Amino acid sequence: MDKLEGQVAVVTGGGRGIGRAIALALAGEGAAVVVSSRSKAELDWTVAEAKGLGVDGLAVEADATDRAAARQPVEAALERFGRIDIVVPNVGGVAGMHTCLDGGDEGFEATLLLNLTSAWWTIQAAMPTMRAQRYGRIITIGSTEALRANEGGPPGYVAAKHGLVGLTRQLAQDCGSSGITANCICPGWTNTAMVDFASTARHMGITEAEARAYATDRAALGCIMEPEDIAAMALLLVSPEGGRITGQALSVDGGYRL
Template structure:
């Protein structure tokens, strides 16, 4: 895609201080958007905003707290007067275990982090999008939202499947108000060493190397996708070229998903 497809647009990217979120923020800024990033670490947020450039701002927020998730949207509306694109990128899980050993706390946290956070931010931004009759909502899901490929992550799998239902419901309810809603479903994406990945590998009875190899072997390309490749699809959905796409679940997984 060439040109500046998001000139004059304002985007919010939750969890945008590293990994896929940061790649999405960079792509949006490079194509003309003002970008507001949120995250829990002020230090990482400052570094990310500096990396994205002058078009970026950072707001510290814990997306598992409703009032903070909503405040991110309020801040963007106050600062820019509009939100054209919302990327619900916050997600993940912890407390990995098979179902018979999974703790209530791990289950609830996964639902709050992956599903509730997207609901809170989306609910907050929709009235302004409806008023302007324009909006793009992109939910960051996973290949695990289409199929279960790994043991000990049932809470994550379930939350991402639920996120797909939410995506389709928003698409149905707001499509005739000029608002689209889609989900991206990446496979494993290398974003550096993360404790959650190590914990998930251990719970599945694998080394980190075996864990990564599992995802590589499941692809048809023989490699993991990059964060920039995921961001490229987000860029399509965020711009006018994606105006006719809604309620869709886009795999960016090297052919891993069966549908």
């Protein structure tokens, strides 16, 4: 325990789902956590749990899709703790459901902003301090769609997640000499509020049960992931044991579409 004692982590979208699970996993190893999202109530819940684990925590209400606001959790971490060691820009989602065949552009740019540009803004805010410290751990959150095309999925989401992998690899290349690693975790279907099988079923023209089967049948382990599964990989990547892993897109998906 306490592998991360004395370190400070920023996790955006840290009030629920994967972000919350990662924040609490880091807190469980001794890191102070700064979590952000647009919902203060959810953030307060995460911070309370982190403090229950014996570490300090801070909730920052901020909209990651606003350039200035995306920097606020990093700025708050530096003001409160004077350092930042781990950055996890976890905010993501889909701003419009359509396919390339629809010929429309509903939500395309908004989806790029939500998943890719917002991550860059938060990482960029932390970079000067990490380089000065000559230490840092960056984890972006991709998707199975960061590695392959989606069967009828939104092109903006697929493009943004592929872009995250490219950004992560470039960060690893450019910042390795400063003691900074960068990796992208690519979750499969995960039990979070974002995964709404009823909505997915409507989009695909099938039943909700069929939508769930669609997800599980394509995974070698026949499972849907839990947020804690993703957090376990994040913990490895920021721990001393993961210090030589960088520039990688790592699937945590139960063997989805092998």
